[in-house]
Amino acid sequence: MAEYQYQTRILVAVDCILFGFDGEQIQLLLIKRGFEPMKHQWSLMGGFVQPDESTDDAANRILKQLTGLEGIYLEQLHTFSSPDRDPIERTVSIAYFALIDIKQYQQQLTDQFQAAWFPMQDIPTLIFDHDQMVKMARQRLRYKAASHPVLFELLPQKFTLPVLQHLFEDVYDTQFDKGNFSRKMLSTGLLLKQTDKDKGSSKKGAFYYKLDKKNYKKNF
Amino acid sequence: MAEYQYQTRILVAVDCILFGFDGEQIQLLLIKRGFEPMKHQWSLMGGFVQPDESTDDAANRILKQLTGLEGIYLEQLHTFSSPDRDPIERTVSIAYFALIDIKQYQQQLTDQFQAAWFPMQDIPTLIFDHDQMVKMARQRLRYKAASHPVLFELLPQKFTLPVLQHLFEDVYDTQFDKGNFSRKMLSTGLLLKQTDKDKGSSKKGAFYYKLDKKNYKKNF
Numbered sequence: 001m002a003e004y005q006y007q008t009r010i011l012v013a014v015d016c017i018l019f020g021f022d023g024e025q026i027q028l029l030l031i032k033r034g035f036e037p038m039k040h041q042w043s044l045m046g047g048f049v050q051p052d053e054s055t056d057d058a059a060n061r062i063l064k065q066l067t068g069l070e071g072i073y074l075e076q077l078h079t080f081s082s083p084d085r086d087p088i089e090r091t092v093s094i095a096y097f098a099l100i101d102i103k104q105y106q107q108q109l110t111d112q113f114q115a116a117w118f119p120m121q122d123i124p125t126l127i128f129d130h131d132q133m134v135k136m137a138r139q140r141l142r143y144k145a146a147s148h149p150v151l152f153e154l155l156p157q158k159f160t161l162p163v164l165q166h167l168f169e170d171v172y173d174t175q176f177d178k179g180n181f182s183r184k185m186l187s188t189g190l191l192l193k194q195t196d197k198d199k200g201s202s203k204k205g206a207f208y209y210k211l212d213k214k215n216y217k218k219n220f
Numbered sequence: 221m222a223e224y225q226y227q228t229r230i231l232v233a234v235d236c237i238l239f240g241f242d243g244e245q246i247q248l249l250l251i252k253r254g255f256e257p258m259k260h261q262w263s264l265m266g267g268f269v270q271p272d273e274s275t276d277d278a279a280n281r282i283l284k285q286l287t288g289l290e291g292i293y294l295e296q297l298h299t300f301s302s303p304d305r306d307p308i309e310r311t312v313s314i315a316y317f318a319l320i321d322i323k324q325y326q327q328q329l330t331d332q333f334q335a336a337w338f339p340m341q342d343i344p345t346l347i348f349d350h351d352q353m354v355k356m357a358r359q360r361l362r363y364k365a366a367s368h369p370v371l372f373e374l375l376p377q378k379f380t381l382p383v384l385q386h387l388f389e390d391v392y393d394t395q396f397d398k399g400n401f402s403r404k405m406l407s408t409g410l411l412l413k414q415t416d417k418d419k420g421s422s423k424k425g426a427f428y429y430k431l432d433k434k435n436y437k438k439n440f
Contacts, residue, residue, distance in 0.1 A: 003255040004309055007268040009229030012301075012312055035223040048227040051310065055301040079299045079314050081232075081275040089224050090271065092232055092312075094299050147367075 011091040014059040015046035015130065016074060017137040018067075020102035020117055023156040024163050026141075026170040027102070027117040028134065030126070031066050034114075037088055038127040044134070045115070046093065059096040067115040068108045074098050078136055085129050097137040099144075101154050120170045138173065145171050152211055160198045160206035161185065190216050231311040234279040235266035235350065236294060237357040238287075240322035240337055243376040244383050246361075246390040247322070247337040248354065250346070251286050254334075257308055258347040264354070265335070266313065279316040287335040288328045294318050298356055305349050317357040319364075321374050340390045358393065365391050372431055380418045380426035381405065410436050 018029040033043040047062040049055055056074070064070045074096040081092045102117070109115060118124065123134065145151050151167060165181045185191060192212050197205035238249040253263040267282040269275055276294070284290045294316040301312045322337070329335060338344065343354065365371050371387060385401045405411060412432050417425035 003268075004231065007231055008271045010232045010269065011224065011227055012230045012232065048223075049230065049301070049312075051228045051230075052303055054303065055299060055312070076298060078296060079275060081269070081314070083272055083274065092269075092275070094301070 011086075011089055012049040012055070013046055013091050013093040014049060014055050014062060015044040015080075015093050015095050015133055016059055016063050017044055017077065017095060017097040017134055018063070018069070018072070019097070019099040019137070019141060020105075021099060021151070021154040021167075022102040023154070023159070025119060025166055026099075027119050028123055029067065029115055029117055030124070031113070031115045033127060041127050042124045043127045044095075044130045048091075049094075055094045055096075059094075067113050068110060069100075069105055070108065072098050072100055072105070077133070077140060080129055080133065082129065093133075095133045095137070097140065099141060099150060099154070120173070138171075142171055149216065152216065155211070158194055158208040158210050160201075160208055162201065162206055164209075231306075231309055232269040232275070233266055233311050233313040234269060234275050234282060235264040235300075235313050235315045235353055236279055236283045237264055237297065237315060237317040237354055238283070238289070238292070239317070239319040239357070239361060240325075241319060241371070241374040241387075242322040243374070243379070245339055245386055246319075247339050248343055249287065249335055249337055250344070251333070251335045253347060261347050262344045263347045264315075264350045268311075269314075275314045275316075279314075287333050288330060289320075289325055290328065292318050292320055292325070297353070297360060300349055300353065302349065313353075315353045315357070317360065319361060319370060319374070340393070358391075362391055369436065372436065375431070378414055378428040378430050380421075380428055382421065382426055384429075 020027045020029060029045070030042045031045055032040050045063050045066045047058065047065070049058040053061065055076070059074045060070070060072075063072065063074070075098060077095040077097045079092060079094045083090055085091065085093070125131070126134065151171065155164075155167070161182050164185060165176055165178065168181070169175055190212050191209040194208040194210060197207050199205040240247045240249060249265070250262045251265055252260050265283050265286045267278065267285070269278040273281065275296070279294045280290070280292075283292065283294070295318060297315040297317045299312060299314045303310055305311065305313070345351070346354065371391065375384075375387070381402050384405060385396055385398065388401070389395055410432050411429040414428040414430060417427050419425040
């Protein structure tokens with residue numbers, strides 16, 4: 001087995017990109033790194049893969065250890081392997097991501113853990129290549145949103161057009177014109193206008209809409 | 221840096237899944253493994269990641285070393301990390317894949333290398349979890365074929381309906397009814413019937429078609 005003998009063994013880690021949706025906006029979960037280098041800086045939830053676990057196992061274990069969250073389906077995103085991505089020692093990192101309903105997991109995410117949600121417009125600078133990981137995860141999220149009703153599945157039963165617009169702006173990282181956005185959304189025939197309004201966010205109020213589920217399923 | 225010190229370093233490898241298209245069918249490139257364990261058995265093109273290279277670098281280097289092929293855009297597919305996937309020593313493997321035009325690379329793939337193309341219906345048993353890697357790469361290929369004109373881009377300028385049908389059967393790993401397939405394909409409005417026939421594969425011959433590129437681009 002000489003071919004194995006002279007090879008270099010490498011540190012293997014996982015990093016978890018967790019997007020949370022609270023019915024109104026998408027946020028990113030971050031923690032303050034607990035050890036050097038870059039201790040106390042904002043980071044994705046990461047750690048090293050142990051001898052007896054797959055990277056899937058490691059991602060689930062680490063997410064639970066650092067945030068208390070469990071039972072989340074983490075999807076493998078991409079492996080990051082630039083030789084100098086970790087300044088202390090070469091580490092290959094397998095990035096995982098998920099989009100969850102924040103409310104559903106609120107109880108698990110107690111103050112005991114140092115994790116915090118950040119709105120997409122307000123993400124701090126992250127350690128190593130974690131910015132790049134988040135960027136790729138956002139791309140994947142867009143891709144998923146275009147091919148799968150994941151976003152609508154996490155929306156509350158009724159929602160206003162401004163909420164829907166903010167959501168799409170978070171996902172596509174852009175601003176939409178209000179009039180155009182409303183016109184396009186309504187023209188899909190997927191939204192059912194309700195008779196009641198949300199009066200919390202403006203004086204005039206905004207009508208609630210529901211998803212026309214029959215029409216929606218047919219289209220996906 | 222105590223957190224680094226006590227971690228286990230792991231062998232990291234790459235494996236390359238190369239699909240080739242010759243204008244008629246999709247084939248998989250395999251080599252006979254050159255070292256123990258499982259020496260001389262059919263395998264994907266794989267090897268260990270070196271200290272100074274990313275996994276992208278490693279995939280390109282290894283593909284060139286084992287097959288002579290270079291300048292191919294390899295896409296990262298998935299990382300396979302089951303602790304017992306390699307019987308000699310734990311190895312995490314990052315799988316890469318590409319779909320190429322066989323003819324374009326024919327000169328690079330000389331007899332000097334022990335690589336061979338296998339039709340999709342005729343793939344031998346592969347070592348380790350390579351079957352699983354190929355299965356996942358085929359799924360990705362389907363996904364890409366549905367969202368991107370990659371298959372049509374590799375088709376010759378004119379082709380017959382039987383060729384098109386075989387191609388779709390390779391990709392989707394299923395059999396289509398000839399009548400249904402032709403009807404559906406023609407109903408897309410993407411195919412332009414030519415006046416000449418391919419008489420090589422049947423007495424009656426099969427009309428050639430060309431892709432209506434204007435219509436096609438509009439649809440993708």
